Amino acid sequence: MLVKHSKRHDPLGIVQYVLGKPGAEVIGSTLACPDDPHAIAAEIRFSCAASKRLRLTTYHASLAVAPPERLSDALWHQIAQDYLAKMQYGLCPYLVVRHTDADHDHIHIVAGRLDLNRGKRVPDSWDHYKAETAARELEVEYGLTPTLSSWQTERKPPTVGMIRHERETGQPAVKPELQDLIDDLSGQVDSLDEFMDHLEEAGVELSLKPINETTVGLTYHFKGLYFSASQLGRAYTLNGLHQFRGIESPQDSAAVMAWWEQRQRGQESVQVEPELAQVQDEDHGQPESEPEAQAQGKPEREPVPQPKAQDPKPVDVDPALNLREAQPHPAQDAEDRTRKPQRQKRRHRQMER
Structure with missing residues (x-):
């Protein structure tokens, strides 16, 4: 038995394909309207809506037996159910469609990927290995003609x-x-x-x-x-x-x-154009002169405010104090008048000597 499978984001496209083939026949389903692609897609989407992280909502597989072997609809349906159980899709909504447009007898399975019993997505690690293993087991269980696995082909x-x-x-x-x-x-x-x-x-x-x-x-x-x-x-x-x-x-x-x-x-x-800040970093932040900036159409830089010269006189000093400092102190004037004659007498003695 040959098996091919894939996972898809949305079920509508693959459902339209499997139902749109000439001679396609639905031989098994758990869906309410198995003949309406839009109703099928809506039901599978709804079944997966409980998981916000489920990106690939739809599982599609095709199973084929080697010519000239042909199976009945009931046997194909039973094989499809066993295959889904082996792949852990047994509790997911599914559709089984038989195609008769090719020489080899084959079916298509479309199923949702959320386990309705556990409320979790069906694990898909090593699912290609599991699919080949399931096909080999079904060949033995149903006495089908052994075929080469996809690994060999x-x-x-x-x-x-x-x-x-x-x-x-x-x-x-x-x-x-x-x-x-x-x-x-x-x-x-x-x-x-x-x-x-x-x-x-x-x-x-x-x-x-x-x-x-x-x-x-x-x-x-x-x-x-x-x-x-x-x-x-x-x-x-x-x-x-x-x-x-x-x-x-x-x-x-x-x-x-x-x-x-x-x-x-x-x-x-x-290519992503560098930002203005990156260009300035590459120029090492060198400031441009005002004429060059005007020539290139760049706005003039605002003048940097200079600090004001400080007034040597405190601004909060009482004006009366300033006037008082300008007038001579009476005690100091009396002392100066006393010391001046004494200095003159000492000078005259020194000259007499």
């Missing part, structure tokens, strides 16, 4: 070193984390430009390099490590993103590189 499995690292540290390895992140983001976009924007927001840098006339190599930079697309798997190459994820992109190498160069130029052209 689209993504490369964890290495022995990664498994040892996870066992010893309890932390997931970077490569599977990057694969899961790309899988989630690629299920939310339709164009290569949107895919690039989502990668940058998630902290992933993507670089392109031409290999030949028809092939462009992709390199992902995540958490300080570089991974080529071939190291991650077929689904992470430029052709794989188009084939397995439905991301539209130019298929010619020259056209892809022209788009890439144009995108790079567009990002480089966005």
Whole structure:
């Protein structure tokens, strides 16, 4: 059994897709109006409204059996319920639609992502690994023809070193984390430009390099490590993103590189002009002379107020005191008159000697 899944911000688009296919048939649901896309979307939104932090409200999965095997509607519905339970979506509102427009028999499942019993979002850590495990278990439980997992067809499995690292540290390895992140983001976009924007927001840098006339190599930079697309798997190459994820992109190498160069130029052209304060700091705060400021159309600086000269006489002194200081003191005048004859007599004695 092949399984593909993704998480989305809003249910309306994917519900319109699964119900709008020719020959689409609803074979199971817990929703009130399983034939009305807008009613379905409104009910899923309402079921997730209790969580303000739930950003991706909708889970979408497709399950397919290998041709020429075909299952009944009742069996498909039972398999869908078991799959949702294994993925911890058993208590979420869901819709199961069967498609008959392809050679392989398959169904689509759309479900809300808030567990109505616990009032919390369904955990999505390592959900790609859990989805592959659930598919292998369902093959055994229902006697279905075994098929290669997406790890063998689209993504490369964890290495022995990664498994040892996870066992010893309890932390997931970077490569599977990057694969899961790309899988989630690629299920939310339709164009290569949107895919690039989502990668940058998630902290992933993507670089392109031409290999030949028809092939462009992709390199992902995540958490300080570089991974080529071939190291991650077929689904992470430029052709794989188009084939397995439905991301539209130019298929010619020259056209892809022209788009890439144009995108790079567009990002480089966005420059933030320095603020006036920054410019003044770069000029070391040197004040400009008044003629230069007037020539450049800048407003003249206001004159700096100079301190006033202090009055040597106290301002609060009584004027009568000033007049008194100007007049001679009577006692001092009498003393001066007494000492003057005495000084003259001493001078005459000295001359006689």
